[in-house]
Amino acid sequence: xxxxxxxxxxPRQAGAWPWPGxxxxxxxxxxxxxxxxxxxxxxYLLTPLGFALIYAVFAAGLNVFMGFAGQVSFGQSAFAAIGxxxxxxxTGSYNWEPLAAAAASAVLAGILALVIGFPTLRLRGHxxxxxxxxxxxxSYELSVQxxxxxxxxxxxxxxxPFGIFGFEAATDREQFLVLVAAAALSxxxxxxxxxxxxxxxxxxxxxxxxxxxxLGINVMRAKLAAFILAAIFASASGSLLAHFIGxxxxxxxxxxxxxxxxxxxxxxxxxxVSGPLIGAVVISLLPEAIRGLKDYQDLIYGVVLILxxxxxxxxxSSFAGATRR
Amino acid sequence: xxxxxxxxxxxxxxxxxxxxxxSFSLPAAGIHALxxxxxxxxxxxxxxxxxxxxxxxxxxxxxxxxxxxxxxxxVAARGIVRTFQLVRLFExxxxxxxxxxxxxxxxxxxxxxxxxxxxxVRRQERDIAEQCRDSLELVGLAAAAERPAGQLTYGHxxxxxxxxxxxxxxxxxxxxxPAAGLNASETAVLADIIHAIAARGIGVLLIEHDMELVxxxxxxxxxxxxxxxxxxxxxxxxxxxxxxxxAYLGTAETEVA
Numbered sequence: 001x002x003x004x005x006x007x008x009x010x011p012r013q014a015g016a017w018p019w020p021g022x023x024x025x026x027x028x029x030x031x032x033x034x035x036x037x038x039x040x041x042x043x044y045l046l047t048p049l050g051f052a053l054i055y056a057v058f059a060a061g062l063n064v065f066m067g068f069a070g071q072v073s074f075g076q077s078a079f080a081a082i083g084x085x086x087x088x089x090x091t092g093s094y095n096w097e098p099l100a101a102a103a104a105s106a107v108l109a110g111i112l113a114l115v116i117g118f119p120t121l122r123l124r125g126h127x128x129x130x131x132x133x134x135x136x137x138x139s140y141e142l143s144v145q146x147x148x149x150x151x152x153x154x155x156x157x158x159x160x161p162f163g164i165f166g167f168e169a170a171t172d173r174e175q176f177l178v179l180v181a182a183a184a185l186s187x188x189x190x191x192x193x194x195x196x197x198x199x200x201x202x203x204x205x206x207x208x209x210x211x212x213x214x215l216g217i218n219v220m221r222a223k224l225a226a227f228i229l230a231a232i233f234a235s236a237s238g239s240l241l242a243h244f245i246g247x248x249x250x251x252x253x254x255x256x257x258x259x260x261x262x263x264x265x266x267x268x269x270x271x272x273v274s275g276p277l278i279g280a281v282v283i284s285l286l287p288e289a290i291r292g293l294k295d296y297q298d299l300i301y302g303v304v305l306i307l308x309x310x311x312x313x314x315x316x317s318s319f320a321g322a323t324r325r
Numbered sequence: 326x327x328x329x330x331x332x333x334x335x336x337x338x339x340x341x342x343x344x345x346x347x348s349f350s351l352p353a354a355g356i357h358a359l360x361x362x363x364x365x366x367x368x369x370x371x372x373x374x375x376x377x378x379x380x381x382x383x384x385x386x387x388x389x390x391x392x393x394x395x396x397x398x399x400v401a402a403r404g405i406v407r408t409f410q411l412v413r414l415f416e417x418x419x420x421x422x423x424x425x426x427x428x429x430x431x432x433x434x435x436x437x438x439x440x441x442x443x444x445x446v447r448r449q450e451r452d453i454a455e456q457c458r459d460s461l462e463l464v465g466l467a468a469a470a471e472r473p474a475g476q477l478t479y480g481h482x483x484x485x486x487x488x489x490x491x492x493x494x495x496x497x498x499x500x501x502x503p504a505a506g507l508n509a510s511e512t513a514v515l516a517d518i519i520h521a522i523a524a525r526g527i528g529v530l531l532i533e534h535d536m537e538l539v540x541x542x543x544x545x546x547x548x549x550x551x552x553x554x555x556x557x558x559x560x561x562x563x564x565x566x567x568x569x570x571x572a573y574l575g576t577a578e579t580e581v582a
Contacts, residue, residue, distance in 0.1 A: 207415030
C-alpha cells in the first residue's frame, strides 16, 4: 500500500531527514522560535532578522509562481509596492487598522494580478520575463510621479507599527513576533499548497503544459492562480515592510527587491517549501557576518553566493534535508 | 451516437494540407489503429481530435457531442486523453506523483481546499493514492512508485505516461506511437497492457509503426497517406489492400503483412 506521503518524493540525497513533510516543517518552525529566544538578548540582530522574515514572505510567494508553477516574473516588486503604499496611505491618511489596510492592499494586488496576468501569462520564458519586468518599471515610475498620493521620492514616513484589534506591536520584540508569525503562516500556506491537488496542477504546468492540458488541467487558470497568490504574498510583504520600518520610498520597491527575491530563491532552493526562508535568512545575514571585512565585503559576498550555487545547485535546503519539490 | 466520429476533417498549414477531408467513425470500445507512412498526418489528426489544433474544416464528435475546437483540457474532460510521441513526463516528481496528476479530472478542490485541507480532501488524497497504485500495477511499475520519473528507463517512461493517462479515467485513450523505442519484449508487455486497458471498457486508438503489433491487437485499422484516408478495415483487409500496399511500397512494413 502506497502511503500518502509517497505521492511526493523524498529528497534524492542519501541520509535524508526521516520525518514526513509536515513534521519537517514543524521542526523548521521550532528552529525559528529558538532563534527568537536566541536573539532576544541580542537586539542588534533583530533588524536584519526582521528584514529576513519579511523577504521570506515575498520569496515564498515568488516561489509559488516560479518554483511551483515554473513561470518567471521580474515584476513582483509592483505588488510589494501596492502593499507598502496601500498600508502607508490607508493607516496614515485614513486611520485604518493595519490588518485591514494590509488585507485591502492584498485584495487590490490580487485583482491587479488578475487583470495584468490575463494577457501577459500567455507569454512564455523570456517574453514573460520582459513583460513582467515592464510591470515593475511602470509601478516604480508611478510611485515616483504620482506625488499627490505617494509623495514621490520623499516617500511616506510616520507609518504606525503593525497592530491587531487595537493592540499595537510597539516594541522591537513585539514587532519581531508579528514578523515570525507572518513568515510561519507563509511557509505553512505554501506547504499546504504544495501538497494538494492545486499544487500538483502547478507542478504539472511547470513540467509540461501540453501534458498538463491533456490530463484536463486548465493551464491558463493554474498560472493565473499562481500569479495572483504570488501577488498577494508580495503585497503582504510590502505591508509588513512599511510597518516594520515606519517609512517607505519608491527605491524600496525597485528592481533591487526583485534581484533579492531571485537570489534568496536560488540560494535557499527554488521549488522547495523551506527554501525561501533559508535563502532570506542567509542573504539578509550574510552582509552582517562579513561586515568586518570592510573593503572586501562586496567581493566576499559575491564569492560566497557563487560557492553556494556551485556546491548546492538545488539550494541550501537540499543540505538541510528539507522538503524538496 | 457514442464513440468518435470525424466528418470531413481538414487541416491546412499554409500551402500544405496536413489532413485532407478525413472521415471515420469508431465505436466507443475496442482497440483501433491509425497507420500510414511518415508525414501522413497521423499526429496532426491526433492533435485535431485532442484540441491542440483546430480543424480548418470539418467536425469532430465524441459520444454525441460536437467537440470541434474545444481546448485540450476541455476535450480531456469529455473523456479523451492522449499520450505524446515524445514522452512528456513531470520529471522532477515521483512516478506516483505523475500518476496523481492524472487523477486531476475526477478529483476536486482548489486553493481553499489546499489551505484548509478539510476531511473530504484528506479522504480524497487517500483515494488518489489508491488509484495511483492501481494504475501503476496495470503497467507493472508499482515497485518504482517512489522513484523520480526522470530516472526511469525509456521504456518505463512510456508505460508511466500510459498509467498517468489511465488514471484520468478516459473513455477514449489516444496513444501516439507507444511502441517507439521499445525492444521486442517491452513491446509484448505493451500489447498485454493495451489489451488490459481495453478490457476495462476504455476505447484505444493508437498511432503505430510497429505493424506486427498493430496487426495483432487492432480490431480496425485506418490508413492515412498524404493527409488522406486511403483505407479502413480489419487487419486482414488492410494487409491486402492495393492502395495501402502502394503507399508502403518499398518499405519494410509491407513484408510483415
